Amino acid sequence: MTVLVEKDLQVTLPATVSGRKFDDETAHGLSHCMKAVDFIIELEDRVLFVEFKDPENPKAHAKDREAFIRKFLSGQIDTDLKTKYRDSWLYEWAQGRAEKPITYLVLLGASTLSGADLLARTEALKRQLPVAGPGDQPWKQAFVAGCAVMNLAAWNKALPQFPVSRVRS
Amino acid sequence: MSRISHIEINNFTSFSRLEQDFSPGVNILIGENGTGKTHLLKILYAACAITAGEDKEKSYALKLRNVFNPYEGRMGRLSRRQASSIKTKVIVTRQGGAKLAAEFSNHTNKPEDVKVTGEAGWQKEELTSAYIPVKEMLAHAPGFLATAAKREIAFEEVYIDIIKRAFLPRLMGSTDANRQRLLTALQKAIDGKVVAKGEHFFLKNKQGDLEFTLLAEGMRKLALVWLLIQNGTLLSGSVLFWDEPEANLNPALMGEVVEVILELQRLGVQVFLSTHNYVLLKEFDLRKQKGDAISYLALFRDDSGAVVCNASDSYLGVHPNAIANTFNHLYDRELQRSLGGLKA
Numbered sequence: 001m002t003v004l005v006e007k008d009l010q011v012t013l014p015a016t017v018s019g020r021k022f023d024d025e026t027a028h029g030l031s032h033c034m035k036a037v038d039f040i041i042e043l044e045d046r047v048l049f050v051e052f053k054d055p056e057n058p059k060a061h062a063k064d065r066e067a068f069i070r071k072f073l074s075g076q077i078d079t080d081l082k083t084k085y086r087d088s089w090l091y092e093w094a095q096g097r098a099e100k101p102i103t104y105l106v107l108l109g110a111s112t113l114s115g116a117d118l119l120a121r122t123e124a125l126k127r128q129l130p131v132a133g134p135g136d137q138p139w140k141q142a143f144v145a146g147c148a149v150m151n152l153a154a155w156n157k158a159l160p161q162f163p164v165s166r167v168r169s
Numbered sequence: 170m171s172r173i174s175h176i177e178i179n180n181f182t183s184f185s186r187l188e189q190d191f192s193p194g195v196n197i198l199i200g201e202n203g204t205g206k207t208h209l210l211k212i213l214y215a216a217c218a219i220t221a222g223e224d225k226e227k228s229y230a231l232k233l234r235n236v237f238n239p240y241e242g243r244m245g246r247l248s249r250r251q252a253s254s255i256k257t258k259v260i261v262t263r264q265g266g267a268k269l270a271a272e273f274s275n276h277t278n279k280p281e282d283v284k285v286t287g288e289a290g291w292q293k294e295e296l297t298s299a300y301i302p303v304k305e306m307l308a309h310a311p312g313f314l315a316t317a318a319k320r321e322i323a324f325e326e327v328y329i330d331i332i333k334r335a336f337l338p339r340l341m342g343s344t345d346a347n348r349q350r351l352l353t354a355l356q357k358a359i360d361g362k363v364v365a366k367g368e369h370f371f372l373k374n375k376q377g378d379l380e381f382t383l384l385a386e387g388m389r390k391l392a393l394v395w396l397l398i399q400n401g402t403l404l405s406g407s408v409l410f411w412d413e414p415e416a417n418l419n420p421a422l423m424g425e426v427v428e429v430i431l432e433l434q435r436l437g438v439q440v441f442l443s444t445h446n447y448v449l450l451k452e453f454d455l456r457k458q459k460g461d462a463i464s465y466l467a468l469f470r471d472d473s474g475a476v477v478c479n480a481s482d483s484y485l486g487v488h489p490n491a492i493a494n495t496f497n498h499l500y501d502r503e504l505q506r507s508l509g510g511l512k513a
Contacts, residue, residue: 115493115498116447150504
């Protein structure tokens with residue numbers, strides 16, 4: 001069983017699944033010029049790129065928390081999210097590892113976000129990555145199979161096999 | 170002026186029994202189609218309308234009939250439908266305790282046969298009001314009032330009333346700073362001012378006079394609010410009823426509409442609105458400031474099929490939230506599609 005931890009959030013993987021911390025300066029080695037998602041999880045038929053954003057980290061100030069939620073809802077962090085995905089994909093591709101379809105999962109430690117908010121951000125991220133190629137046609141070589149923006153409740157409902165939780169809980 | 174503080178409804182249309190307190194500020198009615206949101210607005214509006222202007226001559230029963238416009242004008246058709254005879258009663262209460270009640274049965278035909286109590290005391294204090302219906306009416310104003318007066322059209326009286334209110338002349342005297350700020354904000358949104366020539370309304374701006382039929386419906390609604398503020402219908406102590414402010418409005422304009430509603434509330438206008446719109450609700454949630462009085466009223470059918478109400482002072486406390494539930498369902502399906510077949 002592997003537990004991947006990023007500050008106050010963690011995802012627990014079943015024994016059959018391997019995962020690694022990707023946004024790690026030493027292992028990544030190119031942090032000065034490439035952005036990175038937090039984790040890469042290997043499944044039999046696909047790969048998961050996982051990014052955690054945690055405005056509700058108990059150490060965060062209330063003001064910063066609200067500022068983040070506003071930034072998130074207005075789409076201002078979409079650029080950050082898409083760049084992390086693209087750079088991570090390029091890194092893995094150039095290392096000869098981008099062979100399986102990749103699904104991008106963004107976990108937000110923000111319990112107050114509604115289904116409408118998360119739906120809107122999932123759609124926005126799909127457009128930004130972008131999931132579809134020119135003319136809204138599929139890419140000849142897909143570089144992202146799908147993406148989803150979830151909070152803890154949505155994640156645990158959709159992906160009970162990879163439970164996420166707070167480290168301190 | 171004393172605002173509406175409470176309602177009690179027994180066996181009226183879809184309501185079996187409902188007792189509900191209201192906020193002196195903004196009351197937001199949420200619920201699926203057929204849960205009585207518009208009915209509630211109309212019951213309260215009829216009570217306000219008979220305290221002012223020409224409607225002062227009407228009884229509460231007659232005004233109720235006219236705003237609901239039941240088949241053949243029969244009051245009994247407003248009773249909750251069931252196999253046996255049924256007694257219907259509506260009691261509206263204002264701050265200070267004044268009560269207005271109407272009582273009838275499913276067999277009652279004429280408004281004169283409705284037992285109305287408390288009317289004289291109720292009408293002593295004026296409660297100016299406006300009811301903005303879902304359909305925009307200003308563009309259809311020419312000839313409408315004359316036709317309606319001849320009873321040639323079967324429109325509910327709320328449509329006639331709103332045109333009459335829009336035609337009221339500009340309030341005399343200087344405009345205070347708060348009202349001017351609201352008028353200026355609305356002028357910015359509609360890019361002009363509204364002028365009436367005879368029975369025709371025009372938007373006056375740099376390009377000249379634009380007839381209302383050439384304007385987007387959403388713009389016409391904002392123009393109507395501008396008129397109601399300018400002519401003093403919406404002043405401190407008045408009541409605004411707005412059925413689905415979001416109808417025909419671009420979501421990008423929703424923030425401004427909500428800001429106008431909140432500002433009116435800050436000026437002392439009591440507001441009742443119904444909505445199906447998530448953006449409108451979320452704008453209230455995000456724009457609400459300390460001191461704003463907002464009450465969310467979720468109407469839904471209980472196991473017996475009767476409409477009941479849950480009230481909450483916060484958006485997150487709204488339950489059941491028919492609008493959010495729809496989005497949650499969409500989101501679940503989107504996740505299923507995006508993550509479909511994802512196994513450990």
